[in-house]
Amino acid sequence: MNVRSCSLFVAAALAAFLLVFAHAQTPAAGQQQPRQNQGQRQRQPRQGQSQRQAQQQLPARPAGREKELLLNDKGYFERPGVNVLVFSNAFTGGFNDEKNSGIEIIHHGVRTVQGGAVRLGKTPEQWDLVPASPSRRVNPENNSIEVTMRYNDYRFDSRVVVTGKGSAVEISVYLDQPIPEALVGQAGFNLEFLPSQYWNKTYIMDGRFRRFPRYAASDTEAVPNEKKPMQYRGFRTYDDRDTGKFVDPLPLDKGNSIVIAPDAPERMIKITSDEATLELYDGRILAQNGWYVLRSPLPANKTGKVITWTVEPHAVPGWIREPNIGFSQVGYVPDQPKVAVIELDKSDRVIANAAIFRIGEDGTEKLAYQGKTSLWGEYYKYKYVKFDFSEVKKPGIYYIRYGDHKTGNFIIDDSVYNWITNATSDVWIPIHMNHMTVNEAYRVWHGEPFKEGYLQAPPSNHFDNHFQGTNTGIKPDGTHYEPYELIPGLNVGGYFDAGDFDIETGANINVVSTLISAWELFRNKRDETFVSEEQRYVDLHRPDGKPDMLQYIEHGVLNLVAQAENIGFMSSTLSNSVLDNYHHLGDAAAITDGLHYDPSLKKYEVSEDGKRSGTPDDMWAFTNRNPGPDPGTAAMFAAAARVLKGYNDELAERCLKQSQKLMGTNPRGNMNLLLQLYRTTGEKEYRDMFEQLIWQSMGRNANGGIRTALDAIPYMDADYKKRLEPYVKQFKEYMDNFDRLNPYGVPIGEGNWAGSGSVVSFGATACLANIYFPDIIDKSYAYKAASFMFGCHPYHNYSLVAAVGAARPKEVFYGNNRADFSFIPGNVAPGVLFRRPDHFENFDDWPFLWGQNEGTIAGNCGYLIFGEALKTMAKKK
Numbered sequence: 048m049n050v051r052s053c054s055l056f057v058a059a060a061l062a063a064f065l066l067v068f069a070h071a072q073t074p075a076a077g078q079q080q081p082r083q084n085q086g087q088r089q090r091q092p093r094q095g096q097s098q099r100q101a102q103q104q105l106p107a108r109p110a111g112r113e114k115e116l117l118l119n120d121k122g123y124f125e126r127p128g129v130n131v132l133v134f135s136n137a138f139t140g141g142f143n144d145e146k147n148s149g150i151e152i153i154h155h156g157v158r159t160v161q162g163g164a165v166r167l168g169k170t171p172e173q174w175d176l177v178p179a180s181p182s183r184r185v186n187p188e189n190n191s192i193e194v195t196m197r198y199n200d201y202r203f204d205s206r207v208v209v210t211g212k213g214s215a216v217e218i219s220v221y222l223d224q225p226i227p228e229a230l231v232g233q234a235g236f237n238l239e240f241l242p243s244q245y246w247n248k249t250y251i252m253d254g255r256f257r258r259f260p261r262y263a264a265s266d267t268e269a270v271p272n273e274k275k276p277m278q279y280r281g282f283r284t285y286d287d288r289d290t291g292k293f294v295d296p297l298p299l300d301k302g303n304s305i306v307i308a309p310d311a312p313e314r315m316i317k318i319t320s321d322e323a324t325l326e327l328y329d330g331r332i333l334a335q336n337g338w339y340v341l342r343s344p345l346p347a348n349k350t351g352k353v354i355t356w357t358v359e360p361h362a363v364p365g366w367i368r369e370p371n372i373g374f375s376q377v378g379y380v381p382d383q384p385k386v387a388v389i390e391l392d393k394s395d396r397v398i399a400n401a402a403i404f405r406i407g408e409d410g411t412e413k414l415a416y417q418g419k420t421s422l423w424g425e426y427y428k429y430k431y432v433k434f435d436f437s438e439v440k441k442p443g444i445y446y447i448r449y450g451d452h453k454t455g456n457f458i459i460d461d462s463v464y465n466w467i468t469n470a471t472s473d474v475w476i477p478i479h480m481n482h483m484t485v486n487e488a489y490r491v492w493h494g495e496p497f498k499e500g501y502l503q504a505p506p507s508n509h510f511d512n513h514f515q516g517t518n519t520g521i522k523p524d525g526t527h528y529e530p531y532e533l534i535p536g537l538n539v540g541g542y543f544d545a546g547d548f549d550i551e552t553g554a555n556i557n558v559v560s561t562l563i564s565a566w567e568l569f570r571n572k573r574d575e576t577f578v579s580e581e582q583r584y585v586d587l588h589r590p591d592g593k594p595d596m597l598q599y600i601e602h603g604v605l606n607l608v609a610q611a612e613n614i615g616f617m618s619s620t621l622s623n624s625v626l627d628n629y630h631h632l633g634d635a636a637a638i639t640d641g642l643h644y645d646p647s648l649k650k651y652e653v654s655e656d657g658k659r660s661g662t663p664d665d666m667w668a669f670t671n672r673n674p675g676p677d678p679g680t681a682a683m684f685a686a687a688a689r690v691l692k693g694y695n696d697e698l699a700e701r702c703l704k705q706s707q708k709l710m711g712t713n714p715r716g717n718m719n720l721l722l723q724l725y726r727t728t729g730e731k732e733y734r735d736m737f738e739q740l741i742w743q744s745m746g747r748n749a750n751g752g753i754r755t756a757l758d759a760i761p762y763m764d765a766d767y768k769k770r771l772e773p774y775v776k777q778f779k780e781y782m783d784n785f786d787r788l789n790p791y792g793v794p795i796g797e798g799n800w801a802g803s804g805s806v807v808s809f810g811a812t813a814c815l816a817n818i819y820f821p822d823i824i825d826k827s828y829a830y831k832a833a834s835f836m837f838g839c840h841p842y843h844n845y846s847l848v849a850a851v852g853a854a855r856p857k858e859v860f861y862g863n864n865r866a867d868f869s870f871i872p873g874n875v876a877p878g879v880l881f882r883r884p885d886h887f888e889n890f891d892d893w894p895f896l897w898g899q900n901e902g903t904i905a906g907n908c909g910y911l912i913f914g915e916a917l918k919t920m921a922k923k924k
C-alpha cells in the first residue's frame with residue numbers, strides 16, 4: 048500500500064530529509080536544511096521586528112457572528128473548534144493519495160476529514176489518479192473559495208465552490224462539460240473521514256440508525272476491468288490473478304442526509320444534499336489505509352451546478368483546546384536545563400505559575416518546585432508558554448502540574464539516557480535485515496526473503512519512481528546482463544528501506560557509513576543479537592560473542608560489495624517487479640515465491656522439479672550507470688575495509704578492492720573520500736587535500752560543513768582544531784537562532800516528510816561540538832533536541848521513539864508492522880508533520896500517514912548515532 052512513500056521520498060520530493068542523514072557522506076548537510084527549508088524562511092522575522100511581533104493577528108471577528116464559519120486571513124474557514132480548509136494542501140501527484148489534500152476539516156484540533164475533491168473512484172487508493180488544481184481563488188467578499196480540478200489523462204475539468212453559510216459550508220460542484228463517458232459511475236465528489244476517529248461511533252442516514260464498522264467487512268462486487276478508470280502511469284493495483292475483473296466496494300448506506308457521530312460532540316457533522324444521493328463507503332475494503340468515504344456520483348450528460356452539499360461540523364460551545372504540556376518523557380539528568388513548553392489555544396488564558404510534584408517512595412505526592420511561566424509568543428495557530436524547572440535536580444520521580452492539568456511522570460536521574468538506543472539497536476535494526484530469518488523469543492518477525500535472487504530490470508518506468516534505461520546486455524558502461532537475466536549473488540545482506548522491502552542502495556550506503564561513524568566514535572560493544580550469515584538467521588536478545596554494531600556493518604556491506612562485484616558498479620535499487628508485491632503488508636518472505644521465474648510456464652504454474660514458476664514475482668535490480676555517487680561509495684568501502692580488518696579480513700579485502708575501483712583516478716573532489724583515504728592509508732597527501740577542501744567549504748558555509756570538520760578532529764593536529772574555533776562560534780549563532788524561530792529551539796521542518804531527521808542530526812552535531820569545544824558550545828542545544836524527540840514538541844507530548852520514554856511513547860507507527868496499529872520498538876517517527884497553512888500533527892491512532900509515522904533505516908541509524916553521542920555527552924563532566 049502506501050509504501051511507495053519511502054523510495055519516492057528518497058527519489059524526489061523528500062530528498063531534503065535524506066540529506067540530513069547524509070552526513071557520513073556529505074557531513075553536516077543536515078545543518079543546512081533548516082535554512083533551505085522554505086517554511087523556515089517564511090518564519091524569518093521581518094527586519095526590525097522580533098519573531099513574536101512578526102506573527103500575524105487574526106482579524107477581529109464581527110460581534111454576533113461567533114458561530115459562523117468565516118474566511119480568515121490564512122485562507123480557510125474558521126470558527127472556534129472548526130477549521131474548513133479548501134485545497135490549502137493540493138494533491139501533488141507525487142504520492143497520488145497521501146490523505147493530506149483537497150477539502151479538509153480540522154475538528155476540535157484533529158484533522159478528521161480530508162480528500163474532498165472530484166475523484167475517479169469510490170474509495171481511491173494510492174495509485175489512483177488525483178486532480179491537479181490549476182486555479183484556487185479565495186473570495187473574501189462572498190466568503191467563498193473556488194478551485195478548478197483537472198484530470199489531464201481524461202481532459203476532464205470540474206470546479207468546486209465552497210461557501211461559508213452560517214455555521215455550515217455549502218460545497219457545490221460545477222461541470223462546464225458533461226463528464227467523459229468512461230468515467231460515468233466512477234467519477235464523483237468524495238469526502239473522506241478518518242476511520243480511527245469514527246469507528247464504533249454512530250451515524251444516522253435518512254433517519255436510519257447505524258454504527259461505523261470497527262473493521263472492514265462490507266459488501267463488494269467484481270466488475271469487468273474495462274470499467275476501471277486509468278491509474279497512475281497505467282499501473283494497476285487490481286486483478287493480479289488475471290480474473291478480468293476488479294473489486295469495487297458497495298455502499299454501507301445511501302440517502303440524502305447523514306448525521307455523523309451524534310454520540311460524540313467533538314466529531315459530529317451533519318451533511319445534507321439537495322438532489323444528489325450521498326453514498327457511504329468503507330475504503331479499508333480495498334486498502335488497509337482507506338478511509339470512510341462519503342460521495343455523490345457525478346450525473347451523466349449534465350452541466351452546470353451538479354452537486355450541492357451542506358456540511359455543518361458541530362462546534363462544542365466554548366471549546367478551548369487542552370494545553371499540550373511538552374516535556375521529555377525519557378526524563379532529565381540532574382544538571383541539564385529542564386524547560387517544559389506548553390502549547391495553548393490562542394483563546395486560552397496563560398496561567399502565571401506551574402509546579403513540579405515529586406512522587407515519594409510511599410506513593411505520596413509532594414510539591415517540589417513552583418515557578419513562573421513565561422510567554423514565548425505565537426507560532427502558527429497556537430501560543431506558547433515556557434516553564435523552566437531546571438532548579439529541580441534531586442533524583443526522583445516527578446510530574447508537572449499546570450492549572451488543572453497534570454502530566455505523566457518522568458524521572459530525574461543520572462541514568463535516564465542509558466537505555467535510549469537499546470530498542471533501536473537490539474530490535475528495530477536487526478528486524479530490518481534483509482535475506483535473513485529474524486526471530487525474537489517465540490515470535491518470527493520474518494522469514495528469509497527473496498531466495499530466488501534478483502533479475503536485471505528491463506527498460507522501464509517503475510511505480511516506485513525508479514527508472515531502468517537501456518544499458519543492459521553487454522553495453523559499454525553497462526551491465527553484462529540481458530533484461531530478466533539473473534544477476535548472481537545479490538540476495539545477501541542489506542537492509543529493508545522502511546515500510547517497504549526494497550534495498551535502496553543510497554540509503555544502505557548511508558546506513559553503513561553512519562554505523563561505521565558510530566562504531567569508531569563510541570565503540571559500543573553491546574552484544575544482544577545473534578547473527579549468522581551462514582545460517583541466514585538472526586535471533587534477538589541472544590548474545591553471540593560479537594559486537595552487534597560490527598555485525599550490522601558487515602550485513603550492510605555484504606549486499607553493497609555484492610552489487611559492486613556482480614554488476615560492476617552500484618545499482619540504484621533492488622526493488623519489486625510488480626505493484627502487488629510492492630504494496631505488500633506482512634512477512635517479507637511471502638512477497639515472492641522463492642522460485643525462479645520461468646516465462647515458458649503458464650502464469651502461476653510451478654515446474655515439475657519445483658524450482659521454477661510462471662509467477663512473475665522475482666525482484667529486479669535497477670542498474671543505470673551513474674558515476675556521480677562513486678566517490679561517496681568508495682569512501683564508504685574504504686572506511687568499511689578499515690573497520691572490518693581483524694573482524695572479517697576477507698570482506699575487508701573485498702571492500703578495499705571495490706573502493707579502489709570506484710574512486711576513479713581523481714579522488715580530489717570529495718572531502719569525505721579524502722578523509723577516509725587518509726585514515727585508511729595514513730598518507731599525508733590525502734590529509735593536505737582534505738584540509739584544502741574543508742577550509743574552502745567552511746569559508747563558504749560553516750554550518751554546512753561543520754559536521755565533517757568535527758568528524759575529522761581525532762585524526763588531525765592541534766592547529767586544525769584551533770583553526771576550527773571561529774567556525775564553531777558561527778555554528779553557535781546559527782543554533783541560537785532557532786530559539787527565535789520557534790518555541791522549541793530546534794530546526795522544525797515543514798516539508799512533506801516531517802522533520803525528526805533534522806532534529807537528530809542537529810542534536811548529534813551539537814553533542815560532538817560540545818564534546819570537542821565545551822567552552823563554546825554548552826550541552827543545552829543537544830538536550831533541546833533530545834527533549835523534542837522525547838515529547839517536548841507540537842501537537843502532543845508523546846515520545847517520537849517507539850518504546851522509549853516510559854510514561855507515554857507513541858504507540859502507533861508505520862513500518863513492517865504497518866497494518867497492525869502497533870510499533871516496532873526503537874522506531875523513530877518522522878514526527879510532527881506540517882500541513883499548510885498552520886497545522887502540525889502526528890496521529891497516534893492511525894499508522895498509515897508515512898510522512899508522520901514511517902521509520903526508515905537511514906533515519907533510525909541517524910537516531911542511533913545521536914543517541915550514542917548524547918549518552919557520551921551526558922556522562923561528561
Ligand SMILES: [Ca+2]
Nearest residue numbers: 053054544547
Ligand atoms: Ca523504498
Ligand SMILES: [Ca+2]
Nearest residue numbers: 574576593595
Ligand atoms: Ca552479537
Ligand SMILES: [Ca+2]
Nearest residue numbers: 640641642665
Ligand atoms: Ca519467484
